[in-house]
Amino acid sequence: MMTLDAIAERVREGRRLGREEALILSRNAPTPLLGELAEMVRARKHPDPVVTYIIDRNVNYTNVCVAKCNFCAFYRPVGSSEGYVLGFDDLFRKIDETIAVGGVQLLLQGGHNPDLPLSWYEDLFRAIKMRYPAFKLHALSPPEIIHLSRLSQLPVEQVLDRLIAAGLDSVPGGGAEILVDRVRKLLHCYGKATSDEWLDVMRRAHCAGLRTTATMMYGTVETDEERIEHLLRLRDLQDETGGFTAFITWSYQPSHTELGGVEATGIDYLRTLALARLVFDNVDNLQASWVTQGGKVGQLSLAYGANDMGSVMIEENVVRAAGASYCMDEVEIVRNIEDAGFIAKRRNMHYEILGDPIFCQRDVPRMLELATARGNGETSTPNELRLYPARSRTGKASRLQDGMSELQDGGIAGWQDLKD
Numbered sequence: 001m002m003t004l005d006a007i008a009e010r011v012r013e014g015r016r017l018g019r020e021e022a023l024i025l026s027r028n029a030p031t032p033l034l035g036e037l038a039e040m041v042r043a044r045k046h047p048d049p050v051v052t053y054i055i056d057r058n059v060n061y062t063n064v065c066v067a068k069c070n071f072c073a074f075y076r077p078v079g080s081s082e083g084y085v086l087g088f089d090d091l092f093r094k095i096d097e098t099i100a101v102g103g104v105q106l107l108l109q110g111g112h113n114p115d116l117p118l119s120w121y122e123d124l125f126r127a128i129k130m131r132y133p134a135f136k137l138h139a140l141s142p143p144e145i146i147h148l149s150r151l152s153q154l155p156v157e158q159v160l161d162r163l164i165a166a167g168l169d170s171v172p173g174g175g176a177e178i179l180v181d182r183v184r185k186l187l188h189c190y191g192k193a194t195s196d197e198w199l200d201v202m203r204r205a206h207c208a209g210l211r212t213t214a215t216m217m218y219g220t221v222e223t224d225e226e227r228i229e230h231l232l233r234l235r236d237l238q239d240e241t242g243g244f245t246a247f248i249t250w251s252y253q254p255s256h257t258e259l260g261g262v263e264a265t266g267i268d269y270l271r272t273l274a275l276a277r278l279v280f281d282n283v284d285n286l287q288a289s290w291v292t293q294g295g296k297v298g299q300l301s302l303a304y305g306a307n308d309m310g311s312v313m314i315e316e317n318v319v320r321a322a323g324a325s326y327c328m329d330e331v332e333i334v335r336n337i338e339d340a341g342f343i344a345k346r347r348n349m350h351y352e353i354l355g356d357p358i359f360c361q362r363d364v365p366r367m368l369e370l371a372t373a374r375g376n377g378e379t380s381t382p383n384e385l386r387l388y389p390a391r392s393r394t395g396k397a398s399r400l401q402d403g404m405s406e407l408q409d410g411g412i413a414g415w416q417d418l419k420d
């Protein structure tokens, strides 16, 4: 067995870590050593003392989901009185608010709703691009794309092509959880996407010219070996395509979930982040997950391999449903970056620097509370939904009730008519 000293030396020499070495580090390395090595790798990859962040808005367009992952507190089953779908106008308003604080992108993800066909997504993307041509759509994680492929009975490549033609700019790395099928079966997320299926969507997205991120949710039922297997599978795909811009890891949030359990500690988070920095010699950027860890651990992440503070979170629904609700607007993010000794710069999804903080240049409204998908007590159904065929029994019944069932797949013209 290799000694810790020999493995640390290997990292210092810039050589790639193998499975066995990563496992020894994860089990036996003292936390300060992991931090020191990860910081060294971060500084090698990012010699300028700059830490980046993006201003975007994390919007969940629907919480209705047939996947029913047992670690998820966010979803509602089809027919639930708490289920929602956001209307196009709701989304336009959210984009207006995002642009007002200097935002450049929507991170758009949601449940696997059988009553939203592919044409709904295409019309939405086109409508957004028509109104906001420069605004970016970082949208639909691999399991959502697989869901649309099954729903429309079209191959994943074709779904991707249609979404790209409608305005999809990049794909978020959600839904990866742990890319080991034993774990996925235990988390009831094997059906939404197997490990191979998740990786294959990313491969196809990269081949179609899109950049994507990669993620890991740890702290459920996986072993140390399975966490490392996850990192290695992502590293292999990155060797093949080079399409991942960044890696983000966060801990499972157990409150209000079927799976239950306890949350991993902040130390486990920092160790996991540092290990990822050491394994990913081919991924440039690691984000700090302050949304699950809070601002202080988020700031400490910058000493454990992270070079990016992720998103100025204007809105968040998924992690909040599971009990965590940290809020940092641009002023707070920048303060955390500067207090850690770095220079804060805004970026886009491609990690191109956009400039200094917006609030240094002009007045922007402070956002001291996270917005939610819908206001309290809001239950209305968006008008344009009637234009799209539903698949579920309850969805069909409610659209029949609206008296518009004869309208099939209305397209953007239909939506605009309805709106006008």
Ligand code: SF4
Residues within 6 Å of the ligand: 065, 066, 067, 068, 069, 072, 073, 074, 075, 110, 111, 112, 143, 189, 192
């Ligand atoms: S994690 Fe995503 S796919 Fe799984 S139940 Fe929640 S919303 Fe659905």
